[in-house]
Amino acid sequence: MAKVLVTGGAGYIGSHACKALRAAGHTPVTFDNFSTGWRDAVKFGPAEEGDLLDRARLDEVFATHRPDAVMHFAAFSQVGEAMAKPGLYWRNNVMGSLNLIEAAVAAGCMDFVFSSTCATYGEHDNVVLDEETPQQPLNAYGASKRAIEEILRDFEAAHGLRHVIFRYFNVAGADPDGEVGEHHRPETHLIPVMLEAVDGTRPGLTIHGTDYDTPDGTCIRDYVHVCDLVDAHVLGLDWLRAGKPSRVFNLGTGTGFSVRQVIDASRAVTNREVPHTEGPRRAGDATKLVSGSTRAESELGWHPTRSTMPQMIADAWLWHRTGRYES
Numbered sequence: 001m002a003k004v005l006v007t008g009g010a011g012y013i014g015s016h017a018c019k020a021l022r023a024a025g026h027t028p029v030t031f032d033n034f035s036t037g038w039r040d041a042v043k044f045g046p047a048e049e050g051d052l053l054d055r056a057r058l059d060e061v062f063a064t065h066r067p068d069a070v071m072h073f074a075a076f077s078q079v080g081e082a083m084a085k086p087g088l089y090w091r092n093n094v095m096g097s098l099n100l101i102e103a104a105v106a107a108g109c110m111d112f113v114f115s116s117t118c119a120t121y122g123e124h125d126n127v128v129l130d131e132e133t134p135q136q137p138l139n140a141y142g143a144s145k146r147a148i149e150e151i152l153r154d155f156e157a158a159h160g161l162r163h164v165i166f167r168y169f170n171v172a173g174a175d176p177d178g179e180v181g182e183h184h185r186p187e188t189h190l191i192p193v194m195l196e197a198v199d200g201t202r203p204g205l206t207i208h209g210t211d212y213d214t215p216d217g218t219c220i221r222d223y224v225h226v227c228d229l230v231d232a233h234v235l236g237l238d239w240l241r242a243g244k245p246s247r248v249f250n251l252g253t254g255t256g257f258s259v260r261q262v263i264d265a266s267r268a269v270t271n272r273e274v275p276h277t278e279g280p281r282r283a284g285d286a287t288k289l290v291s292g293s294t295r296a297e298s299e300l301g302w303h304p305t306r307s308t309m310p311q312m313i314a315d316a317w318l319w320h321r322t323g324r325y326e327s
C-alpha cells in the first residue's frame with residue numbers, strides 16, 4: 001500500500017481522490033493552500049498546508065512524509081478566468097508544478113499522476129479526440145497544462161520520473177455518500193450553476209452562446225462522474241507501481257451533451273424547470289470536446305459505472321441539497 005502526496009486534496013476532485021485512495025488501502029496526504037479548497041473536505045488522511053510556489057515548504061513535506069507517489073490536482077482551472085488573467089495561470093500552474101516536480105525528483109519520489117485536461121486539444125473539426133490528437137489549446141489554462149505535460153516528459157528523460165497523465169473531459173457529480181462534493185466559490189461549472197438556478201440560489205443560468213456549429217447551437221461536452229474519474233487514478237497509481245511505462249489517458253465517456261441537453265436532463269431528475277437566458281459566447285470555449293478513446297478501459301481496466309447524465313445530475317443534486325462546507 002502506498003503513501004500518496006495529493007496536491008489539491010482539499011478541492012473538488014482531490015477530495016474524492018483521497019476517499020478512493022483510502023478505500024483502496026492507501027494513505028493520502030493532502031497538500032493544499034486552501035485558495036479554492038476547503039478544510040472541511042479533508043476527511044481521509046492528514047493535511048499539510050502549503051503553497052506549490054513555496055519550494056522550501058514542499059521539500060519539508062516530502063521529508064516529513066516520504067511519499068511513494070504524487071497525485072497532482074492543485075491548479076487554477078477556470079477557462080474564463082484564464083482568458084482574463086493568463087499570468088495567474090502560468091505562474092500558479094506551471095511554476096507551481098515545476099517546483100513540485102523538482103521537489104519530487106529531489107526526494108526520490110518517482111511515480112507521478114497528473115491532472116491534465118481535454119482543454120489542451122483545443123478546436124478540431126470533426127476529429128475524434130484521442131491521446132494522439134495534436135494539442136492546440138485555445139486558452140492559457142489549457143496551454144499551462146500542456147506545458148506541464150512537456151515538463152514531465154523532460155524530467156522522465158533526464159531523471160527517470162515516471163508519470164501517468166490523465167486528460168479529463170468535464171468532471172461532474174459528487175460522492176453518493178454525501179461526504180464530499182463540488183463547492184467552488186464562485187461557481188462557474190455548468191451543472192452546479194444550473195442546480196443553483198433550479199433552487200433559486202441564483203436568479204438563473206446564462207447559456208454561453210447559442211450560435212455554435214452544433215445541432216442546437218450550444219457547446220458540446222463529454223461529462224464524466226468524479227467517482228469514476230478518481231477510480232482511474234487509483235488504477236493509474238497501480239500502473240506506475242507495477243513498473244509500467246509512462247502513459248497518457250483520456251478520461252471521458254465518448255458521449256457528448258450540449259448545454260441544452262444538460263438542461264433537459266436536469267428537468268427529469270429534479271422535476272423543476274431551469275430558469276435560463278441566452279447570452280453571448282464565453283471567450284476561450286471550444287465548440288465540442290468529446291473523447292474518442294477507449295485506452296483507459298482497454299489498458300488500465302477502467303470501468304465507469306456512474307457516468308450517465310441522470311446519475312451525475314442526481315448525485316450533484318443530492319450534494320447540492322444536503323452537503324456544504326463551512327470553511
Ligand SMILES: NC(=O)c1ccc[n+]([C@@H]2O[C@H](COP(=O)([O-])OP(=O)(O)OC[C@H]3O[C@@H](n4cnc5c(N)ncnc54)[C@H](O)[C@@H]3O)[C@@H](O)[C@H]2O)c1
Nearest residue numbers: 008010011012013033034035036037052074075077168171
Ligand atoms: N473540474 C473539471 O471539470 C476538471 C476538468 C479537467 C481537469 N481538471 C483539473 O483537475 C484538477 C482539480 O480540479 P478541481 O475541479 O478539483 O479544482 P478545485 O479548485 O476544486 O481544486 C484545486 C485545489 O488546489 C488547491 N491549489 C490551487 N493552487 C494551489 C497552490 N499553488 N498550492 C497549493 N494548493 C493549491 C486549491 O486550494 C484547491 O483545493 C485541476 O488540476 C484541474 O485543472 C478539472
Ligand SMILES: O=c1ccn([C@@H]2O[C@H](COP(=O)(O)OP(=O)(O)O[C@H]3O[C@H](CO)[C@@H](O)[C@H](O)[C@H]3O)[C@@H](O)[C@H]2O)c(=O)[nH]1
Nearest residue numbers: 077079117118119169170188189190193206207208219259
Ligand atoms: O453558466 C454557465 C456555465 C457553463 N456554460 C457552458 O457549459 C459548458 C461547460 O462549461 P464548464 O462547466 O464551465 O466547463 P468547461 O469550461 O468545459 O471546463 C471544465 O472542463 C474542462 C475540460 O473540458 C476542464 O479542463 C476545466 O477545468 C473545467 O472547468 C461550456 O460550453 C460553457 O460555455 C454555460 O453555458 N453557462
